[in-house]
């Protein structure tokens with residue numbers, strides 16, 4: 001069967017890592033008809049929309065996307081394309097598996113890290129509701145709803161059960177945001193009660209940040225609202241070797257968009273320095289979603305072999321290889337892993 005997939009290279013290092021991931025996926029032999037759509041600062045300026053219709057239209061048709069990062073201007077300019085896309089397609093669950101990768105040196109030596117972060121993707125302080133009340137006074141509105149909180153909690157517990165996981169940790173700041181995070185927690189507790197086989201625990205976000213650094217191996221599944229999820233994901237990426245190796249999936253009822261945790265990394269764009277692992281591993285998640293389990297297994301194990309061999313790694317993980325050299329090594333390994 002041929003799968004039609006929307007490929008969004010994005011900008012910054014996006015086109016480099018997206019083309020690497022596409023080559024690696026094609027090398028598995030799985031049949032994909034890529035529909036490439038452009039989404040970057042110049043397209044946004046030309047169309048005058050932060051989420052141009054041709055992008056939404058393609059994803060609505062194919063229902064599955066592989067997306068590179070798109071730059072979000074800081075402190076001014078258009079609203080985040082990434083946030084807009086997640087809201088528009090109701091991609092309510094952001095899922096980020098964070099695992100130690102043999103061959104990547106980390107600050108934590110032998111700690112075996114294997115956690116999956118579930119982040120609510122559509123509300124919280126990402127509502128975009130900011131107001132200048134009077135000059136010098138600005139408010140930003142944190143939106144937490146029962147519907148969205150219960151939906152992400154249910155999705156998380158269902159995943160935990162189906163993946164044979166043991167424990168879900170809800171992360172919050174309900175001691176301060178008693179109503180907002182309080183509601184999020186209540187929804188998590190109610191959901192936990194419906195899934196008694198999964199151990200349930202709650203940790204305040206600041207304590208969670210410390211525990212993650214001291215005892216990362218004790219975490220299994222993490223469940224949290226949008227903003228904590230953003231910050232904790234980067235922290236967790238740092239534990240296993242950085243943003244270059246952590247994949248992600250944005251899941252909705254009808255659509256799924258797979259993308260790395262990292263941003264557009266303008267500091268290294270166009271230099272052949274970008275690590276495409278995160279994007280390739282996002283493609284592995286996409287292949288699993290497409291029920292192409294054999295291709296997913298082969299790509300994942302080719303990546304792992306390439307790291308274990310330690311010869312063609314990119315700069316961010318201690319090597320000297322370019323994006324293309326690493327990609328060539330993975331493609332060669334795909335042929336070998338069979």
Ligand code: ATP
Pocket residue numbers: 013017069070071072243244261262263264265266267268273274275276278316
């Ligand atoms: P955004 O706001 O779009 O999320 P960001 O400012 O959080 O972006 P990134 O673009 O993710 O940051 O980059 C953070 C740092 O990590 C940069 O120094 C960048 O070079 C590095 N980095 C990110 N992704 C990669 C990658 N795939 N390979 C190598 N280095 C990377």
